[in-house]
Amino acid sequence: MILSSLRKMIAAAALGCLVAVSPALADSPEKATAFIQELGGKAISTITDQSIGREQRMETFRTLLNKNFDVPGIGRFVLGRYWRTATPEQQQQYLKLFEDSIVRTYAARFEEYSGEQLAVDNARPDGERFMLVDSKIQRPAGSPVAVTWRLFPENGSFKIVDVIVEGVSMSVTQRSDYSSVIQSGGGNVDALLKAMRERLDRV
Amino acid sequence: MTQSTSQFSRIGAGFLGMAAGLLLLSGCASMHSTGEEPSARAEANDPLEIPNRFVFALNETVDTFVLRPAAVTYDFWMPTPGKTAVRSFLDYLRSPVILANDLFQGEWDRAETTLTRFAINTATLGVYDLAAYYGYPKHSEDFGQTLALHGVGEGPYLVLPLLGPSNPRDAVGVGVDMVLDPLNWYAWNTDRDWITYTRAGVGAVDARARSLQALDDVKANSLDYYATIRSLYRQRRAAEIRNAGTSDDSGSDAYRDFLPGGKDAKAP
Numbered sequence: 001m002i003l004s005s006l007r008k009m010i011a012a013a014a015l016g017c018l019v020a021v022s023p024a025l026a027d028s029p030e031k032a033t034a035f036i037q038e039l040g041g042k043a044i045s046t047i048t049d050q051s052i053g054r055e056q057r058m059e060t061f062r063t064l065l066n067k068n069f070d071v072p073g074i075g076r077f078v079l080g081r082y083w084r085t086a087t088p089e090q091q092q093q094y095l096k097l098f099e100d101s102i103v104r105t106y107a108a109r110f111e112e113y114s115g116e117q118l119a120v121d122n123a124r125p126d127g128e129r130f131m132l133v134d135s136k137i138q139r140p141a142g143s144p145v146a147v148t149w150r151l152f153p154e155n156g157s158f159k160i161v162d163v164i165v166e167g168v169s170m171s172v173t174q175r176s177d178y179s180s181v182i183q184s185g186g187g188n189v190d191a192l193l194k195a196m197r198e199r200l201d202r203v
Numbered sequence: 204m205t206q207s208t209s210q211f212s213r214i215g216a217g218f219l220g221m222a223a224g225l226l227l228l229s230g231c232a233s234m235h236s237t238g239e240e241p242s243a244r245a246e247a248n249d250p251l252e253i254p255n256r257f258v259f260a261l262n263e264t265v266d267t268f269v270l271r272p273a274a275v276t277y278d279f280w281m282p283t284p285g286k287t288a289v290r291s292f293l294d295y296l297r298s299p300v301i302l303a304n305d306l307f308q309g310e311w312d313r314a315e316t317t318l319t320r321f322a323i324n325t326a327t328l329g330v331y332d333l334a335a336y337y338g339y340p341k342h343s344e345d346f347g348q349t350l351a352l353h354g355v356g357e358g359p360y361l362v363l364p365l366l367g368p369s370n371p372r373d374a375v376g377v378g379v380d381m382v383l384d385p386l387n388w389y390a391w392n393t394d395r396d397w398i399t400y401t402r403a404g405v406g407a408v409d410a411r412a413r414s415l416q417a418l419d420d421v422k423a424n425s426l427d428y429y430a431t432i433r434s435l436y437r438q439r440r441a442a443e444i445r446n447a448g449t450s451d452d453s454g455s456d457a458y459r460d461f462l463p464g465g466k467d468a469k470a471p
Contacts, residue, residue, distance in 0.1 A: 072465035077458075088469035095465065105424045126455055141283075152463065161461060167442020172457060173434045176246065180430030195426045203423075 028153055029123035029131070035158045036133045036149050039068055040118030048113035058107040062099070065106075070152075070159040071099050077161070078175045079189075082182050086189045094189065097196040104203055115140045118147075126150060130161070248360050249433060255362040259429050262367055266411075274411035286412070288330040293406055294341055295321070295329030296386055303383050304344035308352050313342060343443075346383070347376025351444045360433055368436035 046060050065071060075098040076083050086094065121134040130152050136144040150162040162171045178192055185191020249255060281289070298321040305314035320334035320341065327333050335341060350372050351357070358371035366377065381387055390398040425431035 070463050072468070073461065073463045076465035076468075077461055083465075086469075091465075091468050095468070109420075127459070129461075130458060150458065154463070159463065161458070161463075166439070167445070168435055168438045169457075172438065173431060176434035177425050177427050177431045180247070180427040184427075192426075199426060 032123040032131050032133050032151060032153075032158060033120045035151070036135060037118070037120045039064075040120070040135070043110070044113070044116075044118070047107070047110040054107075054111075057110065058103050061107040061110065062103050065099075065102065068158075068160055070154075070161050071095075071102070073159070074161055074171055075099070078171055078178055080175050080179055082179065082187075082189055082192075085187075090189045090193065093193055094196075097193060097200065100200055101196055104200060108203075119144075131158075132164075247430070247433065248357070248437065250359050251361065255360065256429055258362040258364055259432075261364065262362065265365065270407060270411050271415075273408050274415055277408050278412040278415060286409070287332075289405065289409055290413075291324070291327075291332045292329045293402070293409060294332070295324050296402065297343075297384075299385050300346075300380050300383050301342070301344045304346055304349045304380075307346075307349045308344065310344075313344070316340075316342070345373075345376050346379040347373035347440075348444050350376055357437075357440070360437065368432060373440065 043064060047057055047064065049057075052060070072095055075095045078098065079086065079094060083091070117138045119136045119138055121136065123131050123133045126132045130150050133149040133151065135147050135149065137147055138144050146166050148164040149160055150164065151158040151160045162169050164170070181192045181195050182189060185194075278286075298317060302314055302317045302321070305311075305317055316339050320339045323334040323337060323339065324332060332341065355372050357373070361369045361371065361374060363369045363374060366374075369377070386402075387399055390396055421431055421435070422428050
């Protein structure tokens with residue numbers, strides 16, 4: 001009697017594993033929230049260090065970025081349908097410029113750090129492949145800012161693909177910006193590459 | 204003074220007429236779409252891009268020479284408690300419109316919150332948000348959101364003179380909210396139009412002052428400021444309509460064909 005119910009339980013557990021393994025998400029909400037919490041702490045302790053110079057801050061940020069974000073994946077997403085029409089050379093140049101422009105933009109933001117803290121709330125599945133982790137950035141002055149992270153599990157850790165601030169997706173916004181530049185350039189990716197290069201030289 | 208007042212009234216009336224026309228326009232525009240480049244067109248939702256960019260440039264000029272300087276001055280000279288008081292008072296004046304829209308949307312709990320907030324904050328003449336302290340946090344509603352909730356689509360993206368990013372649905376919403384506001388009726392009926400204009404002016408400076416850093420940041424970091432603002436406006440509105448404190452499923456559909464690592468990169 002006990003044995004048979006035990007057997008049933010094992011069978012159910014095994015089945016549960018099979019079901020849970022296919023999206024590989026069901027068992028990892030705690031891991032996902034821990035991942036974001038840890039990343040927030042690490043970012044604050046390393047990048048906001050006021051004693052380091054600009055170059056060093058950018059390099060620290062770049063390392064953290066490439067370790068925790070799927071930068072080429074985001075780049076491809078942001079280029080949208082122009083990714084397929086781009087030549088191999090354009091794709092390579094674009095991904096390089098894309099990474100550089102993220103580093104430039106966000107490293108500067110960390111320079112203005114003034115005691116903000118990241119408080120992670122909870123994680124929930126987003127479709128079959130992604131998870132969303134909700135968090136709040138508590139500011140010393142002013143109301144907290146809601147930030148949601150879209151990520152997917154990879155090699156026992158996670159990669160972030162989007163940051164959603166108060167309902168605004170950074171990747172979707174970036175995509176509108178880039179595709180508008182390409183469209184006014186007659187649909188040629190070179191127009192975007194040129195504009196990205198000019199901006200990097202300017203800042 | 205009287206001359207400028209009547210001019211402003213004409214602008215107000217013209218604006219309402221325009222808003223009604225726009226709602227009709229949105230119905231037409233959503234019916235036909237060109238087959239060319241559907242995904243990019245759908246994403247931008249901006250068939251009137253050329254006139255929109257023109258109005259956007261005009262607004263930018265006004266912003267550069269009038270609104271932004273006023274906001275910078277206000278932000279610098281007004282002490283933080285003063286700014287908070289101004290903000291609270293503007294919110295307080297908006298209570299009837301928020302209440303009406305809570306009711307139109309069948310949000311009874313929110314309507315009750317709005318009423319309670321109004322009662323509590325009356326004790327401070329509206330200049331301090333005592334209600335938030337007592338556990339009744341503020342929320343905002345407008346008729347654009349009410350229309351959206353009842354299934355009215357946004358229509359094409361529009362940039363309105365002085366008012367900025369909008370669409371036919373939200374433009375009609377702004378007009379209806381004006382008419383719903385008892386303070387406006389009081390001002391109109393007693394020839395105290397200065398109330399309406401002062402409030403609009405203070406509201407604009409307050410809102411601009413609160414977004415100084417964010418907008419400077421967007422301007423510095425975007426390649427096409429117009430396109431970026433368009434995307435920000437549309438996403439922000441969608442989030443407000445979802446009424447979610449957290450950003451719900453923003454971009455979930457777009458991520459369906461996300462390919463990790465950009466693995467289909469062509470070999471050079």
